[in-house]
Amino acid sequence: MSLGNSISLLLAVLCIANASAADSPKPVIVCSTTQVADFARQVVGDRMIVKSVLAAGQDPHLYEKKPGDAQLVSTADLCLENGWHLEGNDWMRKLAEQSGRPLVTCADGCKPLEVPGVEQAMHDPHAWFSCTNAATYVRNIRDAVAEVDPDHAEEYRSRAALYLDELRALNTWILREINKIPVEQRVLVTSHDAFNYFCQAYGMKAATPVGWSTGNEIGAGITPERRQQTVDSIRQHHVKAIFVETSVNPTMVREIAREAHVEIGGELYSDSMGAEGTAGETYIGMMRENVITIVQALR
Structure with missing residues (x-):
């Protein structure tokens, strides 16, 4: 085989390999809220597709499931919720269970404040408003996506590490400003x-x-x-x-x-x-x- 033919063959193989990689679908993460979706994007970069059920300005407490939500969740390799009943009547958990999709509660591991004035113990779900708690959300997401896609786990850990540094800087800045x-x-x-x-x-x-x-x-x-x-x-x-x-x-x-x-x-x-x-x-x-x-x- 001539050198020219060898090069042509090599280029053809590379084109096929690149086309195959391009055709390979990216994993999909479906999130309940915009905050959770942003945390997920910070961790996965372009490696996964991140979608949010809620749009900007929508209230998770009042949100009612729409016909397209079940279809959206059914495409997910991983579902993420805030949890602790932020999603009124646990609509995200129900969507994930109905579709048989894995679900991670991002608030788990945060130190909860209890909802005052109720007989049964309930966690205040707005935990992300502390940067320390936001870091817990990010770690939960990091660990979950690394399990879904272990081949790129080091990437996710690196992105998460940088973002956690940014959250620590944000925390310091907030304290200074409030003072x-x-x-x-x-x-x-x-x-x-x-x-x-x-x-x-x-x-x-x-x-x-x-x-x-x-x-x-x-x-x-x-x-x-x-x-x-x-x-x-x-x-x-x-x-x-x-x-x-x-x-x-x-x-x-x-x-x-x-x-x-x-x-x-x-x-x-x-x-x-x-x-x-x-x-x-x-x-x-x-x-x-x-x-x-x-x-x-x-x-």
Whole structure:
């Protein structure tokens, strides 16, 4: 065989191999929430396809399964949920079970805060608002994808290690920024109890008129007592501003602001990140923007 023919044969083999690799489908991860999806993308890079059931601005507590959700989940090699009943009536868990797909609860391993005012013990599901807890989510995802795709486990560990460094830097920055607010002004009033982990981690006090969920689960919903407690807390601490949330109807908070004679300090990302192209489209972006909004309004 001539040299030219040998080279042609080699090129043909390489083309076939490359075409075969290109045709090989990437594993699919289906996530319940936008935060979980962002954590997953940070770990897998382009190695896997990451999809989210929820879109930016959607409320996981109130979300109702749609006909296409079961089809989406059925394509997954791995499903990821926040867990701890963030997904109202455990809709993500039910979708995964119905499709027979493996499911990882990303909040597992975090130190939970208990939902106050309920007879049965329930974990507050908004654990990602502490950067330390967010790191636990990332480790859970790292370990899960390494099991799905062990051939590239070292890649996933490397990406996760870099992202964990970024979360530690974010945590340090948040502490520094919150320290700009006078101690007596560090009261965070929002639409519902989404920020208890944030307040515990960063030295603030939470006050909300609604419980941990915007849905009708146990312990959720506004009561006259909670509303009055919120107004009293605003007045007692001479709170300068209160906040609405991007995924929650702002009407009630605006009414409380008028009643308590305080300003609306801005919109905070809570149960959902921002839309693509916004400053809050990633977890680090949403946390950064939230902190800047809080500090500018309360300092």
